[in-house]
Amino acid sequence: MRNGKRAEQILGYSLVAPALLLILAVAIWPVIQSFYYSLFDYRLNDPTKSSIHLNYSLDLEGYLQNYPFLKSSLTQEMAQANPDAKKALVDVEEKLKKMDQTIRSDQEVAKRYDQVDEALNNFESPSDELKMVEIDEEAARQFQNNVREVIKTLSQMKEEGNLKQADKIVGLAQGLKGVVVEPNFIGWQHYKDSLGDTRTWKALWNTASFTIISVAIELVLGLGIALLINKTFFGRGLVRAAILVPWAIPTAVSALMWKFLYDGQNGIVAKYFEDIGIVHRMGDLLTTEVGAMFAVIFADVWKTTPYMALLLLAGLQTIPSSLYEAASIDGATKWQQFTKITLPLLKSSILVALLFRTLDAFRVFDLIYVLTGGGPANSTETISILAYKMMFSQTNFGEGSALAVMVFICVALISMIYIKLLGADLLSDGAKK
Amino acid sequence: MSKKAGPLFxxxxxxxxxxxxxxxxWILLSSVKPLSELFGDHAFQWFTSHPTFESYVSVFVNYPFLRYLWNSTVVATITTVYTVFVAAFAAYAIARLEFKGKAVILGLVLAVSMFPQIATISPIYMFVKKFGLTNSYLGLIIPYTTFALPLSIWLLVTFFRKIPFDLEEAAKMDGATPMQTYFKVILPLAVPGVFTTSILVFIAAWNEFLFALTINTAEKYKTVPVGIAMFQGQYTIPWGELSAATVIVTVPLVIMVLLFQRRIVSGLTSGSVKE
Structure with a gap:
């Protein structure tokens, strides 16, 4: 029997393993990576920051595109220069040569040096892995100092008129400046910047108000609908199907649909809202700050109230009707029955539904991205939208990741609060009942 | 349940x-209006006197809409089949086998299903870019695992738990190995649950927006939600075509929901209700 237990354990782990590994690889690892990115000044549009480096490194491609040409130009100059200038030039050349030797003193680097050189001679562009070599901080500093001195000397000579091809030579020397890539680790700087930025706080505020208002309305309406349809009636299946349709269609498509209905000139819903006096003018819906937030919440309520109602309906159906019968025999009013029986017994269903909906609302993206794009004047910009814009419009992956991590932390906090309220109900083993 | 429904109800x-x-x-009515009646004086009339299918024709002629439909179908189908397959084994183990750490694993699965997508997008984007998977089906199927797999496991666990344990005991008595029990006893009984899970995962994958928006940007690989959302030009929005496209994607969903509403509801509510 003991053997059987062991075998079962092993089987259990091996059956779970593939799924767990996948989850680890595609969900958990990326979150950790996001956090790691957020500690770097990581920008896709800036070649020196388009990857993550903790150490100083040297861009061999950039180096070899400048150094050899600089050297040969200097040799040409020396042939024509006056004695004073020649001495200075020899000095510069010495410095550069020594630098080059230092770089090549490492065998591994020397090998890659030659490979990159060959690639460039064949007009190929070497891969990032090949061309970037790590160097220690001291070497990097020394390199930078040398380059700075060389530029200074050459610029001075240029001003004195001692260089024939002044622009070219100084330009090449300048080119060496960008060759050392500094580490772009910046620690918590993105978090400090984001938290000091009013735009972030506004986005957080927008997200929070969107979440709280829409989920609250959805809960009240959903409960009402669930109570309404919690009985046998003709056409139940049809009603259920009708309820499911808003839930089932892609959010992006429903957002577009609402954009049409809200349109300031031709939108039927905008017109009705104007007629009943919810908005002053039809156009106000999508062009004023309050109007846009209202529009977004209204569309969200339309789409997800049915889902809420279904979850609550399922909870209602588990309450035995005998309780109500007993209560009405004892003379309890409908309201008393609702507050004393329905609500307490529905508590865990409500909490679970609220948990799912709050988290969903907090990470809202599609609806707002399509309906308002976060506008007007960032009035509907949620934290997810802001993070997306940082990453993909401004290609600032570091700061965008920091915002994404903040979304993650908020979601984790919200879940913890709910799980605390729910206790172990959520995960308890239904089979042990 | 025996409450009577009155006329007010x-x-x-x-x-x-x-x-x-x-x-x-409204969208359905708009989709058959001639373009001129979508704007101006006619915009608020319910019915058009000149119904036309020109918007429907235009969706297929002027936009690669068929291509979007095909892309979405491929991505959602492969995602569903592969995640439900992987999840079925894991869910069986969690629901029916005894081993340490089950609760922790299930908790992890639930936690991952609550991860905001935005928190995974930058590393995943860099990953698919590095391996040249942007604008490919695989480039979406891999990230879709992030939500599809936890969802499948979670749903399947609740379905597997509902299958009576006596059957398994009987199979054990007859000398069946756990794997034989799984394939011969549990799986046939779990078919409805697997089917329900598949529907829900398929809908989730079909509707996904953020990954599709960032990873597959080429016309040829756009999925339906992104494709439709990008119909809108810089200054004009082709409302006629948009209405038609919306109707085209909604009708199959309505049919599916009508056919499977019972299952979908049971899937949506399982795990959230203590029975």
Whole structure:
């Protein structure tokens, strides 16, 4: 029997393993990576920051595109220069040569040096892995100092008129400046910047108000609908199907649909809202700050109230009707029955539904991205939208990741609060009942 | 459950259904209007006197809409089949086998299903870019695992738990190995649950927006939600075509929901209700 237990354990782990590994690889690892990115000044549009480096490194491609040409130009100059200038030039050349030797003193680097050189001679562009070599901080500093001195000397000579091809030579020397890539680790700087930025706080505020208002309305309406349809009636299946349709269609498509209905000139819903006096003018819906937030919440309520109602309906159906019968025999009013029986017994269903909906609302993206794009004047910009814009419009992956991590932390906090309220109900083993 | 439904109830119900269906109704009516009647004086008329299918034709002629439909179908189908397959084994183990750490694993699965997508997008984007998977089906199927797999495991666990344990005991008595029990006893009984899970995962994958928006940007690989959302030009929005496209994607969903509503509801509510 003991053997059987062991075998079962092993089987259990091996059956779970593939799924767990996948989850680890595609969900958990990326979150950790996001956090790691957020500690770097990581920008896709800036070649020196388009990857993550903790150490100083040297861009061999950039180096070899400048150094050899600089050297040969200097040799040409020396042939024509006056004695004073020649001495200075020899000095510069010495410095550069020594630098080059230092770089090549490492065998591994020397090998890659030659490979990159060959690639460039064949007009190929070497891969990032090949061309970037790590160097220690001291070497990097020394390199930078040398380059700075060389530029200074050459610029001075240029001003004195001692260089024939002044622009070219100084330009090449300048080119060496960008060759050392500094580490772009910046620690918590993105978090400090984001938290000091009013735009972030506004986005957080927008997200929070969107979440709280829409989920609250959805809960009240959903409960009402669930109570309404919690009985046998003709056409139940049809009603259920009708309820499911808003839930089932892609959010992006429903957002577009609402954009049409809200349109300031031709939108039927905008017109009705104007007629009943919810908005002053039809156009106000999508062009004023309050109007846009209202529009977004209204569309969200339309789409997800049915889902809420279904979850609550399922909870209602588990309450035995005998309780109500007993209560009405004892003379309890409908309201008393609702507050004393329905609500307490529905508590865990409500909490679970609220948990799912709050988290969903907090990470809202599609609806707002399509309906308002976060506008007007960032009035509907949620934290997810802001993070997306940082990453993909401004290609600032570091700061965008920091915002994404903040979304993650908020979601984790919200879940913890709910799980605390729910206790172990959520995960308890239904089979042990 | 025995409460009687009165006439007032049906009135309330009708009002509610009308509110839920109104946007669709309007889009349906707009999709058959000639373009000139979508704007100006005619914009608020319910019915057009000149119904036309020109918007429907235009969707297929002027936009690669068929291509979007095909892309979405491929991505959602492969995602569903592969995640449900992987999840079925894991869910069986969690629901029916005894081993340490089950609760922790299930908790992890639930936690991952609550991860905000935005928190995974930058590393995943860099990953698919590095391996040249942007604008490919695989480039979406891999990230879709992040939500599809936890969802499948979670749903399947609740379905597997509902299968009576006696059957398994009987199979054990007869000398069946756990794997034989799984394939011969549990799986056939779990077919409805697997089917329900598949529907829900398919819908989730079909509707996904953020990954599709960032990873597959080429016309040729756009999925339906992104494709439709990008119909809008810089200054003009082709409302006629948009209405037609919306109707085209909604009709199959309505049919599916009508056919499988019972299953979908059981899937949506399983795990959230203590029975």
């Amino acid at each position: 049906y009135v309330c119900l009708a009002v509610f259904i009308f509110f839920v269906m109104f946007p669709f109704l």
